[in-house]
Amino acid sequence: MSDLRHRRVYTRWFALLVGLVTGAVVGFAVYWGSQLTGAALFMLCGTVAGGVAALVFYAYSRTMYLTELTVSIPNFTDLTFAVTPSNEGVAWRLFVESVTRVSTQPLTEGTGVVRETLNSLYSLFQSVRQTLVEAGPTAGVGGTQTVEHLAIGMLNAQMRPFLAKWHPQLLQWERVNPDVPESQWPGNAQCRAELEAMRLGLLDYVRGLGQLAGVRNIDVMLGRSADQ
Known part of the structure; x- marks a missing residue:
């Protein structure tokens, strides 16, 4: 001392x-x-x-143009992103929006409700898109990837295909069977299996957003998802 x-x-x-x-x-x-x-x-x-x-x-x-950061997304080569003060803030907002949603948590067999998770996923999709619209494109970084590239990839590669397939199927079944428990839905097991696969892929993008935002101990902030 x-x-x-x-x-x-x-x-x-x-x-x-x-x-x-x-x-x-x-x-x-x-x-x-x-x-x-x-x-x-x-x-x-x-x-x-x-x-x-x-x-x-x-x-x-x-x-x-502050610096560059390499982010690894499975099924893609490592991507180099431009990190500026403005898009660092956008990445942080998108990261927080993602990690606080039900849709980023595992939905194990016999627990939770698929409808609730689909609604959460749809709400996240809308929120991410609105955040990108309000932020506008990152300027002055040439051909380098930016936060909007990562966020749009998350929407189009992970969330959109799953929602486009399962949201209308579950909605149609609910309309025909308004008083039947969701557990009786014939597509329940397959939807949950594909939901988990989509969720794990989604977390790779969320981790990438965390890296762009400068978040430390990202998996700790992901909570239960960090065990996957």
């Missing part, structure tokens, strides 16, 4: 010294600049303006 206290004291005094030296240098530069006239003054102003423009451009480029 004593060493830590001494280190903090040294850091404080070093910061003070750097501040004093920097202030002195800036003060001298301002004084020197105030003495200039003619071409020298214009050169100084141009240099300062150029430096400010460079800093602004650098800051803008940092907001548009």
Whole structure:
């Protein structure tokens, strides 16, 4: 504890010294600049303006294109994604939307209700699509993949085919058999089996969204899904 206290004291005094030296240098530069006239003054102003423009451009480029991240999705080669502050926030919203849904949790035989899971899956589909519409496309990253590529892949490769097959089948059976328990539905077992396969594939995309959002310990946040 004593060493830590001494280190903090040294850091404080070093910061003070750097501040004093920097202030002195800036003060001298301002004084020197105030003495200039003619071409020298214009050169100084141009240099300062150029430096400010460079800093602004650098800051803008940092907001548009921060870094790249490789995400592995089964059945695809590793994909390189552009991570910017804006689409990092979009990835976080999509990740939270996904991990908090019933549809990302396992529906074991004899438990849960398929209808509830289908409704949750449909609601997630709508939410992801609305988030992408509101966020708009990521600009300034060239041909690199972005968060919308991953999210649209999740919708079209995992969720849409399953919903297109099983939602109308269950709905039709429910209309014909309004008072019959869902467990009596002839397609119950097969739907649950395909639901689990779809869910595991969906989690790969959700993990990818978590990576793009900078989430640590993603499987811990996925809860029960992390055991799969």
